[in-house]
Amino acid sequence: MAIKSTIYKASLQIADMDRQVYGDHALTLALHPSETEERMMIRLLAFALHVPANDDRGMLQFARGLSDTEEPDLWQRDLTDQLIHWIEVGQPDDRRMSKACGRAERVTIYCYSSSAHIWWAGLETKVTRLRNLEVWRIEAEQSQALTALAKRSMQLQVTTQDAHTWVSDGTGSVEIRPVPLWRGGN
Secondary structure (H helix, E strand, O other): OOOOOEEEEEEEEEEEOOOOEEEEEEEEEEEOOOOOHHHHHHHHHHHHHHOOOOOOOOOEEEOOHHHOOOOOOEEEEOOOOOEEEEEEEOOOOHHHHHHHHHHOOEEEEEEOOOOHHHHHHHHHHHOOOOOOEEEEEOOHHHHHHHHOOOOOEEEEEEEEEOOEEEEEOOOOEEEEOOEEEEEOOO
């Protein structure tokens, strides 16, 4: 018998001063049996950092990710089903990144473990041609502190200003400073 996913509910209040995006979002996240709470919280953070100000080009949604190798962790599709934004969490290989860049207008990767620098060192020269790719690293201490906020039912405030993000649950707060490793368009 297969182990089922664990369901988490998150109520997010987002105030992103850098992008002028504000809103409340009620989210349901499925924690895959092979996924850690740390990875799930990075997916939640990625949602907060990339949710669009409006739905003119489609909504940002959680995809099947770990359950389906053809889908990212999050994606944004427009009304014509064109893939606008592909967001991946973890340490994908260069072939997966290249494939994603061929399918979507924009691809964003968030790596977060203490081994992320080793993973990136092996890939950095292989992705230089991928102009629509961004790769960000979340420091291990920050991702682990974010994990401490994980609960089956969460009410979180996510505030971003000057490239710093604070995630708070009312009793504790974590500052996240994503480090850009690669920004193909820049």
